[in-house]
Amino acid sequence: GAVVSQHPSWVICKSGTSVKIECRSLDFQATTMFWYRQFPKQSLMLMATSNEGSKATYEQGVEKDKFLINHASLTLSTLTVTSAHPEDSSFYICSAPGLAGAGIDEQYFGPGTRLTVT
Amino acid sequence: EDQVTQSPEALRLQEGESSSLNCSYTVSGLRGLFWYRQDPGKGPEFLFTLYSAGEEKEKERLKATLTKKESFLHITAPKPEDSATYLCAVPSTTDSWGKLQFGAGTQVVVTP
Numbered sequence: 267g268a269v270v271s272q273h274p275s276w277v278i279c280k281s282g283t284s285v286k287i288e289c290r291s292l293d294f295q296a297t298t299m300f301w302y303r304q305f306p307k308q309s310l311m312l313m314a315t316s317n318e319g320s321k322a323t324y325e326q327g328v329e330k331d332k333f334l335i336n337h338a339s340l341t342l343s344t345l346t347v348t349s350a351h352p353e354d355s356s357f358y359i360c361s362a363p364g365l366a367g368a369g370i371d372e373q374y375f376g377p378g379t380r381l382t383v384t
Numbered sequence: 385e386d387q388v389t390q391s392p393e394a395l396r397l398q399e400g401e402s403s404s405l406n407c408s409y410t411v412s413g414l415r416g417l418f419w420y421r422q423d424p425g426k427g428p429e430f431l432f433t434l435y436s437a438g439e440e441k442e443k444e445r446l447k448a449t450l451t452k453k454e455s456f457l458h459i460t461a462p463k464p465e466d467s468a469t470y471l472c473a474v475p476s477t478t479d480s481w482g483k484l485q486f487g488a489g490t491q492v493v494v495t496p
Contacts, residue, residue, distance in 0.1 A: 270427075272427075298480070298482060299482075300482045300483065300484075309471060309486040309487060310428070310471070310473075310484075310486045311486075312476070312484065312485075315480070315482070315483065357425075359427045359428070361427075361482060362482075363482055364430075372418075372430055372433060373418070373430070373481065373484065375420075375428045375430075376427050377426055377427045378425070378426060378427045380425070
């Protein structure tokens with residue numbers, strides 16, 4: 267199946283600093299990727315849609331100036347958490363559509379990035 | 385507003401003890417329903433997509449079914465390695481399969 271990777275797998279940063287998380291599709295191209303956030307004991311919540319070559323679209327309530335998304339190529343999307351605060355501590359997960367022909371409606375998820383802001 | 389509700393929240397099973405998980409949804413014009421497995425500290429792993437009422441899909445000890453109002457994930461003769469949180473999700477918009485609305489999940493623990 268399609269493979270999506272994330273880097274780093276975990277990161278600890280100080281309050282007020284910025285952190286960049288990478289999401290890569292390893293064996294396929296993805297013009298669209300999606301970023302989710304998962305707080306402890308809760309389910310995944312969609313944050314934004316990352317579009318290659320155009321601006322990201324954000325879900326209601328998600329601050330676009332705080333969560334900067336750049337879809338630099340057909341295999342890479344980055345999420346930058348700017349001026350991070352402890353309440354941004356969460357598990358961030360990206361996803362990308364599966365390979366055409368293998369079911370483009372199947373979404374493949376990355377392994378996630380655990381962000382802890384101290 | 386579209387809603388996806390899973391029950392029970394948690395399920396503890398003895399190895400070999402079959403059971404079912406429920407996912408009920410209130411979505412107008414359902415285009416599909418997904419089942420995922422999530423292990424602690426990891427991203428969701430795709431299991432099934434169901435498209436229409438009456439559809440069934442199987443994979444090893446798992447079988448997913450869909451009605452007009454809910455979906456069931458049946459676990460037959462589970463093993464400890466089936467322990468995980470099982471998530472169901474539906475597309476939240478008509479223009480993308482990737483924008484998913486997830487249920488809260490059912491945490492399954494299978495003991496030897």
